[in-house]
Amino acid sequence: MLPEEKVRQIINDVLDGQKSVQYLDDNYHPADIAEAIDLADGEERKLSAFRALGVDMGSEVLPLLGDEARDLILKRTEAEGLGDLIGEMDSDDAADILGDVTDEKAEDILDTVPDEVDQEVSMLLEYDEESAGGIxxxxxxxxxxKATVAETIEKLRAKADEIKDVHNIFVVDENRKLKGVAPLRDLILNPAKKTIGEIIDSQPPIYATVDxxxxxxxxxxxRYDLVSLPVVDNEMVLKGRVVIDDVVDVMEEEADEDIMTMAGADDEALTQTHTIREMVQYRLPWLGASxxxxxxxxxxxxxxxMAI
Amino acid sequence: MLPEEKVRQIINDVLDGQKSVQYLDDNYHPADIAEAIDLADGEERKLSAFRALGVDMGSEVLPLLGDEARDLILKRTEAEGLGDLIGEMDSDDAADILGDVTDEKAEDILDTVPDEVDQEVSMLLEYDEESAGGIxxxxxxxxxxKATVAETIEKLRAKADEIKDVHNIFVVDENRKLKGVAPLRDLILNPAKKTIGEIIDSQPPIYATVDxxxxxxxxxxxRYDLVSLPVVDNEMVLKGRVVIDDVVDVMEEEADEDIMTMAGADDEALTQTHTIREMVQYRLPWLGASxxxxxxxxxxxxxxxMAI
Structure with missing residues (x-):
């Protein structure tokens, strides 16, 4: 947890009209700004600090906030403001935000974003939250x-602003069916004129289907020590990718669920039992089993x- | 878990003298070969399958084996054979293997490897197993x-055989003190003549000290969504790196430890209590607390x- 003094320093810098977003970007990681807002005193201070970030940095910080600050900002920001933020976010983060507001507000927000963003995020929202498509x-x-290494590097250059964490290039045929995965390293180490098809593994790529x-x-x-994973539909058509940091979050979630289950307090029990008597009835067998x-x-x- | 039929197929292919290592490499991931050996029937079959892999593939499979097959191979392979395997391994895996054999055997093994490997691995063995230095x-x-992007790409090319998972280049000054981290993406996207110092973040890099x-x-x-992390000594001199897949293993371990602790069966209790009475005494307070x-x-x- 950030020390109190650091929290104050970050919030003061954020609220200081003299300090540019560039200054903040040069000095603080978005995760630290997010924690400073989480720990800032009072709703108004949290809100004004978040607003002072502007759209670019705000769109990076919002998905990293704790539940309390996040809910506060979602509640107190108009659909249009949220639309601006979502337009700058990675699509998975955007879908998470839209999943956290009421359906009505989600529709209002989607009305304000460009059609392309609307379509992408709406597609993601159709998948189960705990499926490959959902994350x-x-x-x-x-x-x-059939593209050459040089052409692929040009493509990467064109997309560089939009996509930050590129570790692998996903290789497809003319129908966008997944053919392989090429780590960036292979783009650097192979001659510019080789085709991507020539440099990928002969082994079929590791992938997940959307469901x-x-x-x-x-x-x-x-199992396969991956940093990113292609996600395809049932026809092997490339639909998206999962990146390791999202999986780390999933692992945390699953570990917490396991611990909750072991303590006899799994989701179902927490949401469906209503009286202390029921809670006790629910827990006692677990304690007995334990x-x-x-x-x-x-x-x-x-x-x-004995055996030893 | 691999289906029985698949296990048989992999083991048969591994033991088939007609099928080259290249064939295995083209068709199976080392993690699958490792599991097939784990699930193969009988010690002799496990051993002969492992030996049939040869040094290159064997050095990849050995760190991925389950405890049983791994112990078997460590016990039944001469120091020289293990030395050959360790010489081809990543240094962290090599150190793990040496930590798993008797001190005497570890010394015998280190006598057979090149001095450079000996020094590197011996250095790693000095760090606490659960510290940044240890992983x-x-x-x-x-x-x-001060090196240019082009020079750095040449360096990467020279090291490409030795190092497989390169996501970031670690940037140092003339005293090898850590100055920054450059993702591969930035090497591809920046002009060849720029210096590395010019392309790294102005923000100080995120790092861990060996201890x-x-x-x-x-x-x-x-917190920072990393895929690799530089590790430095107290003078900020670069000593090594931790890669995300090792951290995923650590996270699993820590989650298991948490679960064990919650169940009143943490390491200390398991290793230091000796009688059922002690076990019961140790557990009862936990169960009571639970x-x-x-x-x-x-x-x-x-x-x-009520509040809702």
Whole structure:
């Protein structure tokens, strides 16, 4: 957690009309600005600090805020202001924000954004939140397998402003069907005239379909040490990509869920039980199982101790 | 988990003298070969499959094996054979393997490897296993801040065989003190004649010191959405890098530890208690706390329900 003094310094700098967004960008990481706003005193101070960031930096900070500050800003910002922010965001973050406001407000917001953004985000919103489609982003760099390395680098250059974390180029055929994945390193190390089709692995690429469960996606990242993963539809047509930092969030979520479940406080229990009696009824078997499990573990350890 | 049929197919292909290592490499990911060996029937079959891989592929598969197959191979392979494997491995994996054999065998193994590997791995072994130094690898691409983009690309080319996952170039001054981090993307997008010092962020780079706890390292990756992190000594001299896939493993470990602790079976308890009575004594307070916690949670939820 940021020390109090640092929080004050960041908020003062943000609110200081003399200090440009460039100054903030040169001195603070968006994650630190987000935490400073989370920890700032009072709703009005949080709000004015966020507003002082402007659209570019605001669109980076908003997805990083804690629930409280985020809800506050979503509630207190007009649809048009949110539309501006969403227009600058990665599509997965934009979809998350729209999932957090009322359906009515989401529609109002989408009315203010360019058609292209509307279409992309609306598509993402159709996928289950816990599926590959629900956590992927649209932004990626793709190259036709017949394009040369030089052409692909030009394409990357054209998209550089829009897409920040590029680790891999996704290679497709003329129907946008996924053919392979080329790490940036291979673009640098291969002659400019080679085609992308020649430099990709002969092994079929690792991918997820849009409806794959997010746990499956996390498993693929872990097993194959990935930094990004192409997501395709049932016809193998490229739809988006999942990036490792989103998976890290999923892993945290799943670990928390596991811990909640073990403590007998999983989602269902928390949302569907209503009285203390029900809570106790729900928990007691878990505690009993835990006790019995403890004895079994103890016995096992004791017997292994014998074996050693 | 791999289906039985797939396990059989992989093992048969591995043991088939007609199928080259290139064939295996084109058709299977090392993680799948590792799991097939984990699931293969019997020690002898596991051993002969592993040996059939040869040194190059064996050095990739060994760190991915489950504990059982890994221990088997470490026990049944001579120091020289393990030395060959370790010589081809990333330094962090090599250090892990050496940490898993007896000190005597580790010394025997290190006697068989080139001096450079010996020095690197011995240095890594001096760090606490759960520190940044203990999980980092030596392999990285560094560039002097005065080098041009073109020179840095040449350096990357020279190291390409040795280092597979390059996402960032670490930028240092003439004393090897860390100055910044340049994503590969920036090498591609900037003119060849610019110096690396000109293209890095003006913000000081995010780094960990060798003695930082691995939890701190994982936190940095999560907070700043990193894919790799430079590790420095107390004088800011670059010592190594941690890559995201190692952090994913750390996160798993820490989550498991949390779950173990919650179940009253954390490391200390498992390793230091000796009798069932002690186990019970150790666990009961946890179970009691869990029960009381359950009631408190129940009460809280009930009171929030009132508030809603």
């Amino acid at each position: 992927m982003q649209i932004e990626l760099v793709e190259a036709n397998e 794959a469960d997010q746990e499956k996606v996390a498993w693929l990242f872990k 006790l019995i499990g403890g004895f079994i573990t103890g016995a096992l350890i004791w017997s292994f101790k | 980092m690898q030596i392999e990285l691409v560094e560039a002097n801040e 930082a706890d691995q939890e701190k390292v994982a936190w940095l990756f999560k 029960l009381i916690g359950g009631f408190i949670t129940g009460a809280l939820i009930w009171s929030f329900k």
